[in-house]
Structure formats: C-alpha cells, structure tokens
Amino acid sequence: MRGDLLARFVRELGDATVAPGTxxxxxxxxxxxxxxxRFLVYVGLVDLLAEASMPDDGEEAVRILSSSxxxxxxxxxxxxxxxxxxxxLTESRELIARMRGKxxxxxxxxxxxRLRRDIDAYNARIAGLRAALELGLEEGSG
Amino acid sequence: MTRLIEILASxxxxxxxxxxRVDEPELTARLLERxxxxxxxxxxxxxxxxxxxxxxxxxxxxxxxRKAAGVAVHRFEILTGRERAARAExxxxxxxxxxxxxxxxxxxxxxxxxxxxxxxxxxLEEEARRRGxxxxxxxxxxxxxxxxxxxxYERPQYETNxxxxxxxxxxxxxxxxx
Numbered sequence: 673m674r675g676d677l678l679a680r681f682v683r684e685l686g687d688a689t690v691a692p693g694t695x696x697x698x699x700x701x702x703x704x705x706x707x708x709x710r711f712l713v714y715v716g717l718v719d720l721l722a723e724a725s726m727p728d729d730g731e732e733a734v735r736i737l738s739s740s741x742x743x744x745x746x747x748x749x750x751x752x753x754x755x756x757x758x759x760x761l762t763e764s765r766e767l768i769a770r771m772r773g774k775x776x777x778x779x780x781x782x783x784x785x786r787l788r789r790d791i792d793a794y795n796a797r798i799a800g801l802r803a804a805l806e807l808g809l810e811e812g813s814g
Numbered sequence: 815m816t817r818l819i820e821i822l823a824s825x826x827x828x829x830x831x832x833x834x835r836v837d838e839p840e841l842t843a844r845l846l847e848r849x850x851x852x853x854x855x856x857x858x859x860x861x862x863x864x865x866x867x868x869x870x871x872x873x874x875x876x877x878x879x880r881k882a883a884g885v886a887v888h889r890f891e892i893l894t895g896r897e898r899a900a901r902a903e904x905x906x907x908x909x910x911x912x913x914x915x916x917x918x919x920x921x922x923x924x925x926x927x928x929x930x931x932x933x934x935x936x937x938l939e940e941e942a943r944r945r946g947x948x949x950x951x952x953x954x955x956x957x958x959x960x961x962x963x964x965x966x967y968e969r970p971q972y973e974t975n976x977x978x979x980x981x982x983x984x985x986x987x988x989x990x991x992x
Contacts, residue, residue, distance in 0.1 A: 677828055688892060690824050692893035694823055697820075698842060699816060700842070700843070701846065713821055715852050717821070718879040719878075720844060724833065734871055748881065752888060761899070766902045769909045797954055797956050801939065
C-alpha cells in the first residue's frame, strides 16, 4: 500500500544497517554544493512520499505526519552524534597515519641508508687503522 | 548543465514504488521543484492545534520534509563513509606496525652498531697516536660532521603493562616506607 511508504521510509531512516548502495540522480540544475543539492533532493523525496501517503481524512493525515515527525525527531540526535564521532575518529586516524607515514619515510629513505653508509665508512676506517698499526708494529720490530 | 547527486538506492526504490508510472526525468523534476519550494519557504516549527486542518497538514509536511531530509543526509554520509573509515583504520594500524618495527627492531641495532664502531675508530686512532702515527694520514678518513651522531644513543625501553604496574606498586611501597 502506498500509504505505508512514508512509514517505511521513516522506519528505515533510523536503520544504519541498510545497504550503502547509491544511485545517481541527474539534476538538470545544480543548486550549491553536493551536500546542499542532496538535502534538496531528500526534501523533495520526503514530501513526495508524504503526498503519496496522505489519506483523504485531514485529521488522519495530521496524525500520520505528527507520528512520522516525532519518529524523525527522536533519531536525529543519534545520527548527528554518530556522524560527528565517526568523522572525528576517521579524520584523526587519517592524520595519524599521514604523520606516521612521514616518519616512516624519513627513517626508511634517509636515516637507514645514512646509518648503513656510516657503518661502512667506520668499518673501512677500522680496517685502515688496523692495517696501519700492524704495519707500524712490523716496521718497529723490523 | 546537469549534475549527478548520489542518494541511497533503497530510498530511491521507495520513491519509485510510490510513483511507478512516472518516468525518472519527470520524477527528478518533481523532486527538485518540491524540494526547492519547501527549502525557500520560511519554516514554522509550531503547529498549534487550533489552526485549520489544511494548514496544520501543510506545516507538518514542510517540517517533516526538512527534518527527515537532514537525517537522511546524515545517514547517507555515515553509510557511504564506512569505506573511508575502514580504510583509515587499516592505514593507521599498518603505519603503526611499520613504525613500531622500524623503531624497535631495525633502527636500534644499527644505531648501537654505529655507536660501537665509532668508539672503536676513536680507540684505534688514540692507539695510533700513542705509537707516534698520525691518524690523519691514514686512509680512508671519516667525514665526522656528515655522520649521524649516535654516541649517546641508548636502546629505548618498551614497557609492558605488567612492568608499568610493578613500577607503580613499587613507587607506592617506597612512598609508604617511613
């Protein structure tokens, strides 16, 4: 029944487990940012669903709309908080990963090669010094 | 100029069910027209019971459309942002493990090796001087200012939760002694 569609939409609005698949709506006009345009599309979508779900009886329509509005108001804070928390956590993780990535690159690309080059130089120097010392000993004993 | 705006497929499916005989371009045009008109109207949060029924229905529809659209946009961002969130978590974990491996297993042995070798070079140079040999004349030489100074380096100590717990207990035990 068409009258159930508004109720179904509102019920699913509170369900964060619905499939995240999307469709693209081709807008002939481009009002503002994508977020703004998406809001506009959803405003139209909800009102068209409301239109399709409205009974002839005005008081019944008021009851259905009030009940839907009340349901939406009850889930609104949860979604706001979830969105804030999710995006904050994601942004923090991205920032940490970026910073660590720079540290890793610095260590791998600069510090490690430099340390290995230094170690090679120390070993060569040690070999040279030992050879010179041994030669000095031989000359001294000769 | 047209623009593609994504919404959840499940939401679009409900709308298609409501208007099965309306083709997509027509439905999109209606969405935009309806959405634009409601957004441009000043919103009236109060819906007094004494108002005529028709006006109450009008105010409630406007309110519902705006509030539900706000939640729908939030839900869209949460659901479509899951992939990004998962990628961020994976990347954070991956860089943590790489960083830890470098700082715990790769860098310390090399720095300690360099530290020991630097000390040995200096000892041998000192030994050469004692024997009357000028170490400056022995090749190859080291360009010290261009080396990494690791003489004061100590391997970092990574504590376990258990060792930290023991340290705290020990601290308070000592603090409690007369």
